[in-house]
Amino acid sequence: MSEDNKVDAVVNAETEGQPFIHFWSRCVGAGRANEGLRASWLEQLKLSHEMCGFEYVRFHGLFHDDMCVYKERDEQIIYNWQYIDDLFGRILDIGVRPFVELGFCPEELASGDARQFWWKAHVSPPKDYGKWGDLVSAFVKHCIKRYGRQEVCQWYFEIWNEPNLRGFWDGTRSQYFELYKVSALTIKAIDEQLRVGGPSTSNFVGDERFDDEREDKTKHLTNTVEELDTLQWKGVWIEAFLEYCKNEKLPVDFITTHPYPTDFALNPGTDRNWGRTRQVNSTRIDIQWLNDMLAKSAFPDAEIHLTEWSSSPSSRDFSHDFLPAAAFIVKINLDCIGMTDSLSYWTFTDVFEEVAGGDTIFHGGFGMINYQGIVKPSFHAYRMLHMLGDEILHKEEGMVITRDLKTQKIIALLYHYPDEMKSAVPFGSVEVAQQALATGTPKIFSLVLENLSSNAEFSVETLDKENGFAYLKWQAMGSPEPPTPEQTEALKQFSMTTSINSMKADSEGVLSYEQLLDPWTVVLIQEK
Numbered sequence: 019m020s021e022d023n024k025v026d027a028v029v030n031a032e033t034e035g036q037p038f039i040h041f042w043s044r045c046v047g048a049g050r051a052n053e054g055l056r057a058s059w060l061e062q063l064k065l066s067h068e069m070c071g072f073e074y075v076r077f078h079g080l081f082h083d084d085m086c087v088y089k090e091r092d093e094q095i096i097y098n099w100q101y102i103d104d105l106f107g108r109i110l111d112i113g114v115r116p117f118v119e120l121g122f123c124p125e126e127l128a129s130g131d132a133r134q135f136w137w138k139a140h141v142s143p144p145k146d147y148g149k150w151g152d153l154v155s156a157f158v159k160h161c162i163k164r165y166g167r168q169e170v171c172q173w174y175f176e177i178w179n180e181p182n183l184r185g186f187w188d189g190t191r192s193q194y195f196e197l198y199k200v201s202a203l204t205i206k207a208i209d210e211q212l213r214v215g216g217p218s219t220s221n222f223v224g225d226e227r228f229d230d231e232r233e234d235k236t237k238h239l240t241n242t243v244e245e246l247d248t249l250q251w252k253g254v255w256i257e258a259f260l261e262y263c264k265n266e267k268l269p270v271d272f273i274t275t276h277p278y279p280t281d282f283a284l285n286p287g288t289d290r291n292w293g294r295t296r297q298v299n300s301t302r303i304d305i306q307w308l309n310d311m312l313a314k315s316a317f318p319d320a321e322i323h324l325t326e327w328s329s330s331p332s333s334r335d336f337s338h339d340f341l342p343a344a345a346f347i348v349k350i351n352l353d354c355i356g357m358t359d360s361l362s363y364w365t366f367t368d369v370f371e372e373v374a375g376g377d378t379i380f381h382g383g384f385g386m387i388n389y390q391g392i393v394k395p396s397f398h399a400y401r402m403l404h405m406l407g408d409e410i411l412h413k414e415e416g417m418v419i420t421r422d423l424k425t426q427k428i429i430a431l432l433y434h435y436p437d438e439m440k441s442a443v444p445f446g447s448v449e450v451a452q453q454a455l456a457t458g459t460p461k462i463f464s465l466v467l468e469n470l471s472s473n474a475e476f477s478v479e480t481l482d483k484e485n486g487f488a489y490l491k492w493q494a495m496g497s498p499e500p501p502t503p504e505q506t507e508a509l510k511q512f513s514m515t516t517s518i519n520s521m522k523a524d525s526e527g528v529l530s531y532e533q534l535l536d537p538w539t540v541v542l543i544q545e546k
Contacts, residue, residue: 023459023461023462024461024462024463024464025414025415025416025417025432025461025462025463025464026462026464026465027412027414027417027419027464027465027466028466028468029411029412029419029465029466029467029468030411030468030469031411031421031428031467031468031469031470031527032469033411033412035407035409035410035411035420035421036409036410037408037409037423038355038356038408038409038410039355039356039359039408040071040403040404040406040408041351041354041355041358041359041360041361042351042360042361042363042400042403042404043070043071043072043073043400043403043404044072044073044074044323044359044360044361044362045072045073045074045075045076045117045323045325045360045362046066046070046072046074046075046076046362046363046365046366047075047076047077047325047326047362047363047364047365047366047384048063048075048076048077048365048366048367048369048370049077049078049365049367049369049370049371049372050077050078050079050082050135050137050139050371051077051078051079051080051082051085051101051102051105052079052082052084052085052101052137053077053369053370053371054075054077054105054108054109055101055104055105055108056369058367058369058389058391059367059369060108060112061391062366062367062369062385062387062391063075063109063112063114063366063367064112065387066366066367066386066387066397066400067112067113067114069397069401069404070366070386070397070400070401070403070404071400071404072114072366072400073114073115074114074115074116074117074174074360074362075109075114075115075116075117075366076116076117076118076119076176076325076326076362077119078119078121078122078139078179079121079122079137079139080102080118080119080120080121081120081121081122081123081124081153081157082122082124082137082139082140083124083125083140084101084137085101085102086098086100086101087099087101087102087124087153087157088124088126088127088153089124089126090126095149095152095153097153097156097157097160099157099160099164102157103164106161106165110165110169115169115172115173116173117173117174117176117323117325117362118173118174118175118176119176119178119179119218119325120154120175120176120177120178120201121139121177121178121179122134122139122140122141122178122179122186123140123141123142123143123144123150124140124153125140127144127145127146127149127150127153128140128142128143128144128145129142129143129144129145130142130143130188132188134185134186135371135372135373136371136372136373136374137371141185141186141187141188142188142189143187143188143189143193143194143197144197147196147197147200148200150197150200150201151200151201151203151204154200154201154204154205155204155205155207155208158170158175158204158205158208158212159208161173162208162209167209167211170212171209171211171212171213173212173213174213174214174215174271174272174323175201175205175212175213175214175215176214176215176216176218176272176274176323176325177197177198177201177202177214177215177216177217177218178194178197178198178216178217178218179218180218180219180220180276181194181197181217181218181219181255182217182219182220182228182233182254182255183220183233184232184233190231190232191230191231191232191255191258192231194217195259195262198216198217198259198263198268199266199268201214202214202268202269202270203268206269213271213272214269214270214271214272215270215271215272215273215274215320215321215323216259216270216273216274217255217256217259217273217274217275218274218275218276218325219253219254219255219256219274219275219276220254220275220276220278220331221254221276221277221278221279221280221281221331222251222252222253222254222275222277222300222304222307223240223251223252223254223281224239224240224246224249224250224251224252224281225237225238225239225240225249228254228255240281240294246281246294246295246296246297247296247297247300251296251300251303251304251307252307253275253277253304253307253308253311254275256273256275256308256311257311259273260273260311260312260315260316260317261315263316263317264315264316264317270317270320271320271321272320272321272322272323272359273308273312273317273320273321273322273323274323274324274325275308275324275325276324276325276326276327276331276364277300277301277304277305277308277324277327278326278327278328278329278330278331279295279296279297279298279300279301279329279330279441279442280294280295280296280329280330280331280442280445281294281296282331295329295330295441295442295443295444295445296441296442297440297441297442298346298349298350298435298439298440298441298442299353300442301327301350301353301354301361301442302350302353302354302357305322305324305354305357305358305361306357308322308358309322309357321359322357322358322359322360323358323359323360323362324358324360324361324362325360325362326362326364327361327362327363327364328363328364328384329343329346329442329443329445330445331364332382332445333370333372333373333376333382333383333384334373334376334381334382334383335382335445335446336380336381336382336445336446336447336448336450336451337382337443337444337445337446337450337451337454338382338383338384338385338394338396339380339381339382339383339388339394339451339489340395340451340452340454340455340487340489341395341455341481341482341483341487341538342439342443342451342454342455342538343394343395343396343399343443344395344396344398344399344433344481344538344540345399345433345434345435345537345538345539345540346435346442346443347363347396347399347400347403348399348402348403348431348433348435348540349433349435351403352403352413352418352431352433355410355413363386363396363400364384365384365385365386366385366386366387367385367386367387368381368383368384368385368387368388368389369385369389370383370384370385375389376389378499379392379492379499379500379501380489380492386400390500390501390506390509390510391506391510392488392506392509392510392513393486393488393510393513393514394488394489394513395481395486395487395540398481398486398516398540399481399540402431402479402481402540402542403431405429405431405542405544406418406420406429406431407420407421407422407423407427407428407429408420408421408422408423409421409422409423411428416432416433416434416435416461416463417430417431417432417433417463417465418430418431419465419467427544427545427546428467428470428476428543428544428545429542429543429544429545430465430467430542430543430544431540431541431542431543432463432465432535432540432541432542432543433539433540433541434458434460434461434463434535434536434537434538434539434540435537435538436457436458436459436461436537436538437458438457438458438459438537439454439457439458439537455483455538457537458537458538459537460534460535460536460537461534461535461537462532462533462534462535463531463532463533463534463535463541464530464531464532465529465530465531465532465543466528466529466530466531467523467528467529468527468528469527470523470527470528470529470545471523471527472523472524472525472526472527473522473523473524473525474522474523474527474529474545474546475520475521475522475523475545475546476520476521476522476523476529476543476544476545476546477518477519477520477521477542477543477544477546478518478519478520478521478531478541478542478543479516479517479518479541479542479543479544480516480517480518480519480539480540480541481516481539481540481541482517482535482536482538482539482540483536483538484517485515485516485517486512486513486514486515486516487513488509488512488513491509491512491513492509495509521543531543
């Protein structure tokens, strides 16, 4: 086999390491606030926190009517925090903090009847920005009174979600900027240490469709070119937002956007969604663009929180259920070390109802865990990333070797994202996901660790087509819909069972690992 088809490294376990932050564990997404009141949602968040290390959770609909927050009666405004208190209390008890997305409007505060999702989120601007500010103020003050200033100052307050898209904000860019101004000044008036940010815009674009007050669909370019990467991609509203905040002397503690590696420009001839996927490195390229933009702005010290990210923004994309998603997650996160404060996977759970609940147990839902509690390969990707140490000893395409500062143990993570797959994991039907799974050729991974303790013991954990990938196991059962309780339990156990073997360094403290890995395989090598 040629050297081009081999990942080969020799690493001194005593070499000086470079500290790094597990930004992938900072935050994870969920659907809407009310779903967080369900037992299965909470159980899955607890599992995700314990095994993947997630510190914050972000979701839509905090002020939606099903949270019973806001009523107007006889010219009096009544606030009700009981549902939010219930949700936040349970999240905090698990050990996770809310990454607070302020939105959408309660019905009685909305200026129009524009709605989104199966649950009919009100996406019109507020009819009265003063009343919106009062709602935000009352909410934040309540949180401080209930949870304490020290706790709430560790939260993040993000203003709205994807306001550049008409489906999420039935207003103009200027109206959103005004919403940000009112919200940010309201929050800072309560306590300067509270953290506020935006604009929470959607995926990067390769044209000028969002350069004005509303999207101009006649300026879509991605449906006119053969190669998406021939276009110049840029973040949406970022430059205008930073300039507005500078001119209005507004605070920006953090910047948010959603760098999905896809585009959904409409085909003018058919008016159908194209949903095309960009090159595999597009996320890193987009984050670098964002870093460069911040560096030359009036807010160079603002944190970067990418509050949604996945292989696609579709909750009916079967790539989410398949093995390639895991290698994609590992690759992109390792490639982006040191570039962002968070890259929040959307989402941890299939308890999720944007277009109503999924009608099959595997339906391409965003979640790392399906509705029945069966974990997907994406869950293992985050679990394995979480197991890494906090010092990098060696990093190259296909592997990273780290050391834990406290224990001085060595942890390595290997992944085979095949060279044949030039794009991010393609999304679509089961057939598309299966085609991606069959793409690529095996590759030799060779790792030699030197200067270990004599006879040091290691575990070698493998995630591949046969281990920890429940979809194929479900197919082998005959794709039962729904599975019986016994079948569900068997799938849950299988989904958590990766292949685990042991290895030892020799008496000289040298460990040699060499294995031919199939495409999409992920391997965690961990010193015991």
